[in-house]
Amino acid sequence: MLISIILAAALAATTVSASPIAENNVITIPLHKRGSPLSKDGKVVASALARQVAKVQKKYARGHAAYKKNTGIELFNGLDSKVKRQAEPLTDEEDDLLWAGTITIGTPGQSFLIDFDTGSADLWVPSSSCTSSGCSPHKKYTASSSSTSSKKSGIFSAEYGDGSTASGPIYADTVTIAGLSATSQYFSPVTSESSNFSSEPNDGILGLAFKSISVIGQPTIIDNLYSQGKISTPTFAFRLATSGSELYIGGVNTAKYTGSIAYVPLKSKTYWLTTGSSSVGSTVGYSGAMIIDSGTTVIAGPTSSVSSWWSKVSGAAACSTSDCGTTGYYTYLCASPPKVSFTFGGKSFTIPSSDFN
Numbered sequence: 001m002l003i004s005i006i007l008a009a010a011l012a013a014t015t016v017s018a019s020p021i022a023e024n025n026v027i028t029i030p031l032h033k034r035g036s037p038l039s040k041d042g043k044v045v046a047s048a049l050a051r052q053v054a055k056v057q058k059k060y061a062r063g064h065a066a067y068k069k070n071t072g073i074e075l076f077n078g079l080d081s082k083v084k085r086q087a088e089p090l091t092d093e094e095d096d097l098l099w100a101g102t103i104t105i106g107t108p109g110q111s112f113l114i115d116f117d118t119g120s121a122d123l124w125v126p127s128s129s130c131t132s133s134g135c136s137p138h139k140k141y142t143a144s145s146s147s148t149s150s151k152k153s154g155i156f157s158a159e160y161g162d163g164s165t166a167s168g169p170i171y172a173d174t175v176t177i178a179g180l181s182a183t184s185q186y187f188s189p190v191t192s193e194s195s196n197f198s199s200e201p202n203d204g205i206l207g208l209a210f211k212s213i214s215v216i217g218q219p220t221i222i223d224n225l226y227s228q229g230k231i232s233t234p235t236f237a238f239r240l241a242t243s244g245s246e247l248y249i250g251g252v253n254t255a256k257y258t259g260s261i262a263y264v265p266l267k268s269k270t271y272w273l274t275t276g277s278s279s280v281g282s283t284v285g286y287s288g289a290m291i292i293d294s295g296t297t298v299i300a301g302p303t304s305s306v307s308s309w310w311s312k313v314s315g316a317a318a319c320s321t322s323d324c325g326t327t328g329y330y331t332y333l334c335a336s337p338p339k340v341s342f343t344f345g346g347k348s349f350t351i352p353s354s355d356f357n
Contacts (some may be wrong), residue, residue, distance in 0.1 A: 028178060028246050028247075028248055028253070067212050067213045067270055069217075070211075070212055070213075070214070070217055071212060100113050100114055100115050100116065100201070100202045101113070101114060101116060101177075101247060102114070103175060103176060103177050103206065104175070104176045105125065105141055105146070105173050105174070105175050105176075105187070106141070106142075106143075106145065106146030106147075106148060106149060106173050106174060107146050107147045107148040107173075107174055108145075108146075109174075109176055110139070110141055110142065110145065110146070111139065112125050112139050112141075112203040112204055113139070113201070113202050113203050114202060114203065114204055114205065114206045115202040115204070115205045115206070115295065116206055116208060116238075116247055116294060116295075117205050117206065117207050117208060117209075117293075117294060117295030118207075118208045118209055118271075118272050118292060118293055118294040118295060119207075119209060119271060119291065119293035119294070119295040119296065120205060120207035120209055120213070120295065121207040121208075121209040121210060121211060121212075121213045121214035121215075121220055122156065122158070122187070122188070122205070122207045122214050122215050122216050123175065123185065123186075123187035123188070123204070123205070123206045123207065123221065124156060124158070124166060124168070124187060124188040124189070124190050124204050124205060125138075125139070125140070125141050125187070125188075125189060125190070125203050125204035126138045126139070126140045126141065126189065126190055126193060126203060126204065127140055127141055127142075127143075127168055127169075127189035127190055127191045128140040128141060128142040128143075128189075129189075129191045130168070130189075130190060130191045130192060130193060132192050132193050132194070132195070133193075133195040133198055134166070134192075134193025134194050134195050134196060134197035134198050135190070135193045135197070136198060137198050138197075138200075138203040138204075139203045140189075141189040143171060143173075143189065146173055146174075148173050148174045148183070149171055149172075149173045150171060150172045150173065150184070151169060151170075151171050152169075152170045152171060152172055152186065153170070154169075154170045154216070155167065155168070155169060155170065156168055156169070156170055156188035156190065156215055156216055157215070158215065165192065165193075165194060166190045166192065166193045166194070166197065167188075167190055167191070167192050168188045168189055168190035168191040168192065169188065169189065169191065170186060170187075170188055170216055171186070171187060171188070171189055172184045172185060172186050172187075173185060173187070175187065175221060177221065177225075177249060178249065180225055180230045180231065180249060180250075181230065182221055182224035182225050182228060182230065183224075183228065184224070185221060185224055186216050186218035186219070187216070188216065190204075205295075206221060207220060208220065208221075208222060208236060208294070209270065209271050209272065210269040210270055210271070211223060212268075212269060212270050213270050213271065222234050222236060222249075225249065225250070230250075231249060231250030231251075232250060232251075233250060233251060235249075235250060235251055235252070236248060236249050236250070237251070237252045237253070238294055239253070239256050239257075240294075262344055262345040262346070262347035263345060264276070264344045264345040267289060271291045271292075271293070272291060272292040272293070273289060273290070273291050274289070274290055274292065274344065275287075275288065275289060275290065276288075276290045276342055276343055276344040277342070277343045278299075278309065278340065278341070278342050278343075279340070279341050279342075279343065279348075280309070280312040280313055280338045280339065280340060281312075281338070281339045283312045285308065285309035285310075285311075285312045286301065286305050286308070286309050288305075290342075290344075303328065306328065306330075310330045312338075313330075313332050313338045314333070314336065314338075315332055315333040315336065316330050316331065316332045316338075317330065317331055318330055318331075319331050334357075337353040337356065337357065338353075338356070339353075340353075340356050
C-alpha cells in the first residue's frame with residue numbers, strides 16, 4: 001500500500017554509499033526483526049496503519065526543522081504546518097517491525113538494543129535519571145558509571161506523531177558497534193519519555209542519515225568512525241531478510257549478494273535522498289526524488305503522486321478511514337496483485353507481492 005506523505009522507499013535489501021567502494025573487511029552487526037504491526041490474525045489493524053502515517057510524517061518534519069535550523073534553508077516546502085497537526089493514535093501493538101542491533105555506550109560499555117535508522121541522524125537512549133513511564137522498561141545510561149562520559153551544552157528534544165516527546169541533555173561518550181569504538185560521540189541520554197515508548201522493543205535510536213538533519217548538530221557515528229580511522233570508507237550496508245539480517249559497517253559483504261551494486265548520486269546530504277522511479281508492470285507510476293529509509297515499514301509519497309501511481313493499478317480503490325484508520329491508504333484485488341518495481345541508476349528491483357501487501 002502507498003500512503004500520502006513525503007516519499008520514502010523501504011527496500012528489501014539496501015546498500016548505502018554515495019560512490020563506489022573498495023573491497024575490504026567489514027564489521028557485522030546482527031539485526032533482529034519483529035513482526036509487522038499492520039495486520040493481526042490475517043486482518044488489517046486500522047490503528048496501526050494510522051500510526052505508521054503519523055510516525056513517518058513527524059519524523060520528516062523533525063528532520064526538516066533540524067536542517068532549517070542548521071543551514072537556514074527549507075528542505076521541504078510546506079511540510080511543517082501540515083504535519084504538526086497530525087495526531088498519532090495511541091495503540092499498544094507488541095509486534096512492531098524493527099531492524100535493531102546491540103551497541104554499547106561508555107567505559108565500561110553499557111549495552112542497548114538500538115533501532116538503526118537511515119531516516120534520522122541522532123543517537124539517543126534512556127537516562128538513569130529518567131523516571132517517566134516511557135523509560136521504565138528499557139535499559140538506561142548512567143553517566144557516572146562511565147569514565148569517558150562528558151556532559152555538553154544544549155538540550156535534545158524529539159517530538160512524535162501523537163505529540164509525545166523524548167528529551168534530555170547532551171553528552172559525549174565512547175560508542176561501540178561490533179568492536180568499533182567512536183570516541184567523543186555526541187548523543188542524548190533522555191530524561192523524559194512519554195508513556196507511548198514503554199511498548200517499544202528497542203531502547204533507543206541510532207541515526208544513519210547526515211549531520212545536516214541532526215537535532216544535536218554533531219557528526220554521526222559513521223562520520224566519527226571514519227575520521228578516527230576505525231573504518232577505511234564511510235560506508236554501511238544493510239541485509240534485510242526473514243532471517244540472518246545484518247548491518248555492515250565500513251563496506252559490503254560480497255557473500256550476501258550477486259551481480260553488481262547500482263550506485264546512484266545523492267540529491268543532497270540530508271536524508272539518503274536520490275532519484276528513482278516506481279512502476280506498475282511496465283508503466284511508470286512515479287519518477288522523481290526518493291528517500292531510502294530503514295526506519296519505516298511503509299512506502300509513501302505526496303497525495304497527488306500516490307493517487308497517480310494507484311490509478312495505474314487495476315481494481316485499486318481508496319481505503320476508508322473506518323477500515324484503514326486514516327486517509328491515504330489504497331486497496332487492490334488480492335486475486336491480481338500489481339507487479340511493483342523500483343528503478344535506481346537504471347537497475348530495476350522487483351518488490352515481491354508478499355512484501356508489498
